[in-house]
Amino acid sequence: MKKVFYYLAILPLMAGLTACENNDEPNPDDNSSDVKTTYGAYIVNTGNWNQNDASIQWYDLTTKEISGDIYNQENKKGIGDLQDLCIYGSKLYAISTTSSKIEILERNGKIVKTISMVNEAGQPKSPRYATAADGYVFVSAQDGTVSKIDTISMSIVATAQVGGYLEGLSYNKGKLFVNKSDYMSDGTGNSVYVIDTETMEKIKDITVVLNPYTQNIVGSDGYIYIVSNGNYAGAEWLPGEESWIYGTLQKINPDTYEVEELCNASYIANRGDKMYILYSEYYLPDRAKCFVYDIKTKEEKEFIDFSSISTPGGIAVDPNSDDVYIISNPYGQMSEVFVYDNEGNFKHKFETGAYTTNIKFLSE
Template sequence: MKTNFYNFRALFLALVAAVAFSSCSKDDGPGQLPEIRSGFYILNEGNLNANNASLSFYNFENESVVADFFAQKNGRGLGDTGNDIQIYGSKMYIVVNASNTVEVVNAKTVKSIKQISFVDQQKQIGRQPRYIVFNKNKAFVSAYDGTVSVIDTASLVIEKTITVGRSPEAMAIANNKLYVANSGGLDYPNYDKTVSVIDLSSLSEIKKIEVAVNPGNVTAGVNGKIYVKSTGNYGDVKPTLSIIDSKTDAVTSSKEFSGSSMTVVGNKAYFLKSGGVMEYDLLTDAVVKENIITDGTAIKIPYGFSYDNVTGEFFVCDAVSYSGSGIVYCFGKDGKKKYEVKAGALPGAVVFLNK
């Protein structure tokens, strides 16, 4: 009986090891293990043409913040204008707009794996990458030259470049389609007003959907809906929130709506606004709270918003000024400040690191 017990134990451990090994596949996507946070990264955009984009790291264990974390780990700066940051699998991707690069690093050590160039070699001009999203083993990067590039997350090679609308910004995925907000921002005042739809099977644009002027933020929400936040022309055309049904690609709703940026969490959306963050119910299409901050904490220049789905905490990035250091505030579910972290210049995004 004892021999059988140890044989069974050995077999069990072998099966556990096999499962663990199989989880490390070529498709470098998110794992299924429970999420336990070790800290978070802050992408500090920096000032345009100042070459001072940076990465900060806040450690939950010792409640300390490390500034210029990327530079410390790699002996060089991050570059000019950090615009987006995402963790996918074991890698972290940092989109550096004016430097025309996507930095790919080990998510835990921040050691560089590869710097992907976004320079059009034929035209010898920078593509100006903006945002990044993921689907299966592909990364999709929008760029101001009117393209979305497809990167294989295993080889980190750009496999294809898809032409979309003018000055594309944020992207969202629903029903095996990629929705790309074409702002036309570089053609001011002649803005674009379309959302490109890319079929994720053929990796080609299949249509453009007309929305309000200057769409910049697009997010997938409940029931297959796509929410598009358009800024307008900063004059007589006001900001607008449009809703697209991803099953039919029809615009089902469009209304004037204030608030910048947009983050969807379940049935709620959160919009940056003067002094704080607005909460909006997507099911009733109504404002729930004009400001989720309940303790009077003043946000001078709201510059970024993140939600931790593990802890239920809200993180608000405050640029404070457009020249000095910024602050990231952590708020609990009750809207009260739990702590604040000193950041670099123009903190714009927070991403959470698991143990």
């Protein structure tokens, strides 16, 4: 696998594009029409369990080259595990579940500060996902808390105690929408919590399809789009087809909290009126497909022949070119990313690290 390290010169320059102030609110995954430039993307590699082989890579859109692990290069050590990466202002916020930490990094991967995520008894909080707005970064955790990090002091200034195993989250109009997935703990978990970001108090509990998990985004229309994984339809421990609950995309009205079920889905990425969707039930491989869902007309259109993607692991859209990036995680091998134009024509592919789970574009 070819690795290059030109990013040592490029990333410090890009760090100067934004300032870390409380009114600084760049959105690297912005799907609005005023995005002029996409510089590249951070590749989030979760790694293997307890192997200290998670990594952050930089993919340059101009040269089509991918770096080695920028975290290791800058800090001379492994990151441990890595669950999520949030770009906000001039910093990266790396979320590690098993290591129970949040590391604030420069754009080139160098550690600025490490926040240990433990409770008063010294037990790990197990942070999961992050979103940012209004000068703060908000982090969900499996201990049922959401932490509010001030980007100036780089410290936790408030915590919401709401309970449940919390996963993906998004921000809209002063509110957080947080997936509560208790499926692995007690077989339930069918809620999205709404939290006021000013008071950090829960103001609503929205009922959704079983097991809302990692996917929770704000669409171009302002609605909250979430994916519930269901109960892993087709698994041998389920009594029969009548008991199967499929992976389901839903949208939530951020004002009325009304929920609408849209279609089957596992991973989603939004660009304008298009929702790019991967659908793959582990125990029902014949149902796998990749398609585009029009959020206005509700029409579905096949995007690519999904047979080329052995083990789908995620999808992302470049907010400038509209190119679609699909992650493949073949068992026992390094991950790959397949790149298509917005009509589904294959462009190229590149190899990434161990178990790639996300792609975060850096745009302005």
